[in-house]
Amino acid sequence: MDIAIVGLPRSGKTTIFNAVTRGAAQVAAFSSQTKPNIGVAKVPDDRLQPLVKIFEPAKITHAEVTYVDIPAAPEGLGQSKGISGEYLNHLQKADALVIVARSFDDPAVPDEGNGIDASRDIETLLYEFTFADLGILERRMGRIKDNLKSARTTERDGLNREHALASRLKDGLEDGMSIRRQTLTPDEAKHVEGFQFLTNKPVIVVANVGEDDTSAAGDIEAQLDTQFGEDGILTAALSGKLEMELSQMDPEDEKEFRESLGAGESGLDRMMSLSYKALDQLTFFTCGPTEVRAWTVTKGVTAPQAAGKIHSDMERGFIRAEVVGYDDMVRTGSMAEARKQGVFRQEGKTYIVTEADVMLILFNV
Ligand SMILES: Nc1nc2c(ncn2[C@@H]2O[C@H](COP(=O)(O)OP(=O)(O)O)[C@@H](O)[C@H]2O)c(=O)[nH]1
Ligand SMILES: [Mg+2]
Known part of the structure; x- marks a missing residue:
């Protein structure tokens, strides 16, 4: 990132x-x-210090x-x-x-x-960003127009739709509306992402x-x-x-x-x-006596994918994750107490990691 x-x-x-x-x-x-x-x-990250108090690790590693x-x-x-x-x-x-x-x-x-x-x-900088995006859109629209001249009937629909989208984004920008504030369908948003508009x-x-x-x-x-x-x-x-x-x-x-x-x-x-x-990413923590560490992953990743961020072996040999939510971790004050209070969870390969999970990955290679 x-x-x-x-x-x-x-x-x-x-x-x-x-x-x-x-x-x-x-x-x-x-x-x-x-x-x-x-x-x-x-x-x-304000959340590290309370974890450090619980685990008293030799090392603290920030995202x-x-x-x-x-x-x-x-x-x-x-x-x-x-x-x-x-x-x-x-x-x-x-x-x-x-x-x-x-x-x-x-x-x-x-x-x-x-x-x-x-x-x-x-204002000057923001204006330059807008100006740059307008340039990208205009170049793209010009290219679509060229392509349309020789396009097969099957391609025309797609090109016309893209042209309409570009034209709408351009109108929005000219009205002072940043692309991040414009309303897009999920498909449009995905398409727009590829252009890396400022x-x-x-x-x-x-x-x-x-x-x-x-x-x-x-x-x-x-x-x-x-x-x-x-x-x-x-x-x-x-x-x-x-x-x-x-x-x-x-x-x-x-x-x-x-x-x-x-x-x-x-x-x-x-x-x-x-x-x-x-950046709209997700943070999870690994905690133990050697290290308390914050990790950054994309939202929506599964536990094995998150484990892969730590080491590829952990993703390949993933067995399960032991998870305690951050608030539960801090409230209970120890893994043992979290277990006793029933907030300690065993999660499998399909588990979607949530913000601030404290995770221990069990794996076998
Ligand atoms: N007095 C003062 N000078 C600063 C401050 N920040 C940067 N400078 C000075 O402004 C000049 C330009 O800073 P620099 O970081 O190189 O600016 P850049 O061109 O945007 O990368 C340098 O001489 C800096 O020491 C500040 O907060 N106060
Ligand atoms: Mg400089």
Whole structure:
């Protein structure tokens, strides 16, 4: 699962990328980055700590997602030239898009010359997404028209239907309706998925606020939510610079420093959990004395498929899964107690894994 970080130049994309991946890619006030940075991030999950308390494992492993920090398009984003080429490819491949918008004022970092305005910059990016999708639709419609000229009667129906769908999506987009908000039949939705439209992807907007302005983060977030929430867009606000510095400290110092800054969920954690949730995947846990671990799988997988995520042998030799729901696990406090209270289940090959299942896979190879 890939999350792309996009935004105007010097909005703080690479800074935030470094914070989420605990990496050290080059951030720059002037020079321009040309290659994407790719890194893996641990997904924060409030449900891990209660499990750790129960199992006291030697090791805790978070679910992981890949972040891709995409440099601004060479032709310059936000100048209505449209997204194309390699840049568009990067965005299309992503499963979710994080838009970073500059909300910090810093004379050392030149802005684009029109002052700092996060909501304007977000509008610009969203407009570019719409524009890119319109381009894809128009090209597709042109190709269908060409194909129709030489199509056999048996093919005409399908092509005409596809043309009608594309035309409907296009009308919707022109009316300001992202494809993710348009009403589609399951068949249409499946067909549309193949095109990897940008406005069909989950979007999280992140206001990058100044490090001495973090008290304003809540207000900025609320304002952006009012403006973009209706379009199904999620919002977070954080200080990229501060978060990057914190991510480079050792965990103890980081914890202490965060506490001294004032309690509450960190903006970065919020951004990361929102992005993970937006991917619409399912998390299950494996728990024992050696490791408590969160795993990510697609919704609707069976127990053997989930086991295959851990190891292919476990899928091949799957016998059964022993399952306790997360809430039952935390409430009962131990496997033995869960068993006693009858919330411990034996599940077979056809079991469909549900959110936050605590699973032990029994297998034989
Ligand atoms: N003061 C301040 N500077 C920041 C913040 N985030 C990023 N910067 C600076 O802005 C410049 C551009 O950041 P970078 O992450 O490279 O932006 P990108 O072009 O979007 O990847 C760098 O000099 C960063 O140090 C922030 O929250 N506060
Ligand atoms: Mg960068």
